[in-house]
Amino acid sequence: MTAVTASQTIGPFWHSLADPALADLTRGVAPDDLAGGVPGSVPGSVPGSVIELSGQVLDGAGAPVSDACVEIWQATPVAAGFVGWGRCATDGSGGFAFRTFAPDTAAPYLAVAILARGLVKPLWTRVYFADTGDALLAALPPARRQTLCAQGEQSRWRWDVRMQGDGETVFLEL
């Protein structure tokens, strides 16, 4: 076994990585009900519906974190052309917004990593769109469980990340 390389902060000047197009995971891919009806070439289509997930990243004083990198990963739906990964830079009010396809109902959540100045390693977490008896949610007290659950319905969801203190988001050790 060889030790894993140490993590270091992404710092405040990482934005050459922040192409706004990366926050739209549906780019170039159409949901099944739109396949063939989307102008331009569509290399693949995905079963299911488009969702929008937005929220704010807040620090321990409740102040917006305006220099964070929010990344999401979803393993489903599995479909040609759908990469399942996105990145969004937070704006001046700590806000982020993704557009993606709803993950399969068998695992209705996304993996999330928050990277920022002042974080020497990522904050790992998940955001859930439903509680289907998931083992992680079941193991958490209700108040903490709530921090992993997006609020909304069908296509528009809201989820805030509190890095520290009151209402602190549940962060994970993988």
Added chain:
Amino acid sequence: MTGYRPFAPGSQPPYAVPSYGSTALRAPHQPPVTVAPTIERAGPQLQLPAHADLSRAHGREALGERIIVAGRVTDDGDRPVAGAMIELWQANAAGRYHHERDTHDAPLDPGFHGAGRVFTDDDGRYRFVTIKPGAYPWRNHANAWRPNHIHFSLFGASWGARLVTQMYFPGDPLLAIDPIFHAVPDAAARARLIAAFDLALTQPEWALGYRFDIVLRGLHATPLATPLGRPQP
């Protein structure tokens, strides 16, 4: 066991680093909740355009000391990580980022943008050309200066292998007093963040060579496919 192999003791920094002021309001107070990875066992396989020469931009050569950086990406089971995407960014030779929020009183270089992207080959090897970044001041404490460094962002075979780190240069006197470097408790782990000067990688009459090997997390047991995820590469 189906999760990630544990980190070697002291090889990773804690969230709260008192000497690094920005951690004060950003480090969680609650301990992280251990979770058995599910969708995290797979990860994105990214294919974006490569950009392996940072030493020129807009038809101009960047100012500064041209260097070649190369190395190998393996997992903690010593297997090469093929097809890993590595994103790179750094300050110019004067210690200034091409970034609207960098207010350091040092010149921008029209021949240098400071961003790159490379992919590892089947043996986990990568290589890029750039210029040696300059040191720059930051406001963490009185007379604080960051050592010369290049930022690395890596995607491995699974989501939990994701790594963001910094490569430092041998012999830099600022390493001894840098809170971010010293956030890593173990001295040997810190030393592995320092690239090695490599004469064999150096190209005569053209550029100095530095070698920087990187190790990513690996999973204990790797099924051919997870019920929820994609096949492992």
